[in-house]
Amino acid sequence: MTDNQEVKMRELLKQSLKPVNGGLGRDLWPQMFSRLQPHPVTMPWFDWALLAALVLCLCLMPSAIPVILYHL
Amino acid sequence: MNLHPYLRAYMAGIVVPTVVLVLLLTGFVIARFGCHVPIPIELAMVFPMGVVPSLFGLWNMFHLWLGPHRHLPIGFHGAILPLILMPSGYFVGKTLGILSLQAQGVLYFQSFSIPYTFFAIVLPCGVIAYYLVWKYLIGFFNQVLGIA
Numbered sequence: 390m391t392d393n394q395e396v397k398m399r400e401l402l403k404q405s406l407k408p409v410n411g412g413l414g415r416d417l418w419p420q421m422f423s424r425l426q427p428h429p430v431t432m433p434w435f436d437w438a439l440l441a442a443l444v445l446c447l448c449l450m451p452s453a454i455p456v457i458l459y460h461l
Numbered sequence: 462m463n464l465h466p467y468l469r470a471y472m473a474g475i476v477v478p479t480v481v482l483v484l485l486l487t488g489f490v491i492a493r494f495g496c497h498v499p500i501p502i503e504l505a506m507v508f509p510m511g512v513v514p515s516l517f518g519l520w521n522m523f524h525l526w527l528g529p530h531r532h533l534p535i536g537f538h539g540a541i542l543p544l545i546l547m548p549s550g551y552f553v554g555k556t557l558g559i560l561s562l563q564a565q566g567v568l569y570f571q572s573f574s575i576p577y578t579f580f581a582i583v584l585p586c587g588v589i590a591y592y593l594v595w596k597y598l599i600g601f602f603n604q605v606l607g608i609a
Binding site: 430432436439440442443446447450452453456457458459 | 485508509550554575579580582583586587589590592593596597601
């Protein structure tokens with residue numbers, strides 16, 4: 390391959406391949422940082438109502454506790 | 462980071478029942494040897510100790526296997542588990558002679574009977590408890606272990 394052909398080949402390759410973008414489009418650290426932060430658990434009202442119903446049920450019928458502990 | 466996801470799902474699943482079992486076992490030992498309860502409650506430990514933690518782990522692995530497009534939210538997925546555990550507990554208990562079916566209810570340790578209507582209340586309680594435990598505790602452990 391002569392020098393002329395090599396230069397031509399290089400130009401053709403440059404035309405056919407897209408330029409590589411070495412940098413990131415945005416900073417990923419804030420997203421990673423927010424993932425690392427502990428998120429406070431928020432319970433919807435429906436789950437609070439279920440928990441209250443469960444506690445009330447177990448308080449009214451404490452004999453259900455051993456049955457639940459055995460079967461579940 | 463994404464190595465052995467099923468192993469991590471199993472480990473996340475067994476944390477809660479393992480902790481509960483230690484407390485349960487302590488209570489049973491105190492009742493049996495401290496308070497001298499005259500019924501063989503150690504037999505009743507077979508099912509909770511042998512089956513429940515493994516089933517929690519396997520159920521969590523199943524949730525992971527179903528994938529994000531097919532599985533239910535984890536709370537509802539966990540709420541299905543009592544519907545499997547309760548009959549399983551009955552069959553293990555019957556095999557070991559812990560309980561038997563009577564006309565009015567289930568007879569435990571040949572000494573005390575629990576009416577069937579009682580189970581109609583206990584089962585929804587179990588479903589609610591499982592829903593909350595799976596949604597908040599096992600969901601949290603799944604997040605910690607990077608599989609949620």
